[in-house]
Amino acid sequence: MDVEILARIQFAFTIAFHYIYPPLSIGLGLLMVLFESMYIRTGNKQYETLARFWTRIFALTFGIGVVTGIVMEFEFGTNWAVYSRYVGDVFGSALAAEGIFAFALESGFLGVLLFGWNRVKPWVHLVSTIGVFLGSMFSAIWIVVANSWQQTPAGFHIVGEGLNARAEITDFWAMVFNPSSVDRISHVWLGALLAGAFLVLSVHAYYLLKGRYVEISKKAFKIALVVATVFSLGQLFTGHRSAEGVGENQPAKLAALEGHFALSAPADMYIMGWVNKEKQEVTGIKIPGGLSFLMEYDVNAPVTGLNAFPKDERPSQINAVFQFYHIMVAIGMFLIFLSLYACFCWWRGKLFNKRWLLWVFVFTALLPQIANQFGWFAAEMGRQPWVVYGLLRTSDAFSQAVTANQILFSLILFFFVYAILFVLFIYLLNKKIRHGPYDESDIEDRPLQKDISNVLTGK
Incomplete structure (x- = not known):
């Protein structure tokens, strides 16, 4: 493999591994705020127990997320020197803003969140929990702003020429509110909130099935189910x-997402399918005129296809982009259906009677993570061959001094180190889940674990 491909694989691997953790931190942050708010509002110690339990798991995800995120900043310099020079002014501003407005807020309140139990007043601790949650949300803003600028550059001019050219900000707020940033931030936020909500649903569904911590798990499950339902429906809008923004600003990417080749013709929307790039056709289940309706609310409206662009300005892996995008959409629709069905069962008073449904929730913790990963794969692969859309090609952005063997060696090392970190994360997460919500030091009356028959009867 050449340097460009290896550099892309290495960065994709490291950022995909890192992105397991920030969405969980954001999603769990909201649930922690809700649990602690319910404790202050009702005085019910079970909500405090839930807040403490999920704070411990939050700390685990936050710690590994910070460690794995640092690596990527070094990769910008080692593997992507031309890119770093080109976007340094933009990325520098965004990352500085993240440090000032997000990371400082998050880390400033983190100590109180983790060690302030029984040391500060409950409302002070709640403020710290909200501060950490908002810090994680603000951090996502600036990272997505920087990435969105690469998708839809705005508020800049180019200084220098050739390999020495660089983008220099002329309007900071135009850079921040570039054409795709707001839509992408909201979409990323909701995906992160769903990742946290479905992890909580998964763990407490498991407890209910095993007849452990039944009373407290029912409370946690209901709150997380409301969060999952609201934000899974919100993902439809975002x-x-x-998609509308991609069609307006990155038409080649939109065409790749749906495998649309015709120069300018009405476009179908595929539920599932397979793209044959050589024959320029898609085989699968489709909604005739669906993409045209999505873009223009007219099934006969023409949509710009891949043939409208030179071959060297189209994504090379069209079928991969197509598959990643459609798996993401399929998971999103499944989570909507599952959440609504569970809410219907709750309304009928039968939510905790359906063991099969609880088993489904046990395994759904993986689905938002897969959807988040595949959504980013589709977005980044669909942007190719550009690293900064329409301005800087990926093939021109990597470091000229680094060799393929050097990147391959570091990639192998990263793989082993990250594998160890992942095994450690799963081990510690499993240990905390098996231990359960209650500490040995809890002095309040611990509710007796209910027999499994109580789960079946819904009592």
């Missing part, structure tokens, strides 16, 4: 807005 996803649609994002």
Whole structure:
């Protein structure tokens, strides 16, 4: 493999591994705020127990997320020197803003969140929990702003020429509110909130099935189910807005997402399928005129296809982009259906009677993570061959001094180190889940574990 491919694989691997953790931190942050708010509002110690339990798991995800995120900043310099020079002014501003407005807020309150139990007043601790949650949300803003600028550059001019050219900000707020940033931030936020909500649903569904911590798990499950339902439905809106933005600003990417080749013709929307790039056709289940309706609310409206662009300005892996995008959409629709069905069962008073449904929730913790990963794969692969859309090609952005063997060696090392970190994360997460919500030091009356028959009867 050449330097460009290896550099892309290495960065994709490291950022995909890192992105397991920030969405969980954001999603769990909201649930922690809700649990602690319910404790202050009702005085029910079970909500405090839930807040403490999920704070411990939050700390685990936050710690590994910070460690794995640092690596990528070094990769910008080692593997992507031309890119770093080109976007340094933009990325520098965004990352500085993240440090000032996000990371400082998050880390400043983190100590009180983790060690302030029984040392500060409950409302002070709640403020710290909200501060950490908001810090994680603000951090996502600036990272997505920087990435969105690469998708839809704005508020800049180019200084220098050739390999020495660089983008220099002329309007900071135009850079921040570039054409795709708001839609993409909202979409990323909701995906992160779903990742946290479905992890909580998964763990407490498991407890209910095993007849452990039944009373407290029912409370946690209901709150997380409300969060999952609201934000899974919200993804319909943010996803649609994002698709409209891609069609307006990155038509080649939109064409790749749906495998649309015709120069300018009405376009179908595929539920599932397979793209044959050589024959320029898609085989699968489709909604005739669906993409045209999505873009223009007219099934006969023409949509710009891949043939409208030179071959060297189209994504090379069209079928991969197509598959990643459609798996993401399929998971999103499944989570909507599952959440609504569970809410219907709750309304009928039968939510905790359906063991099969609880088993489904046990395994759904993986689905938001897969959807988040595949959504980013589709977005980044669909942007190719550009690293900064329409301005800097990926083939021109990597370091000229680094060799393929050097990147391959570091990639192998990263793989082993990250594998160890992942095994450690799963081990510690499993240990905390098996231990359960209650500490040995809890002095309040611990509710007796209910027999499994109580779960079946819904009592």
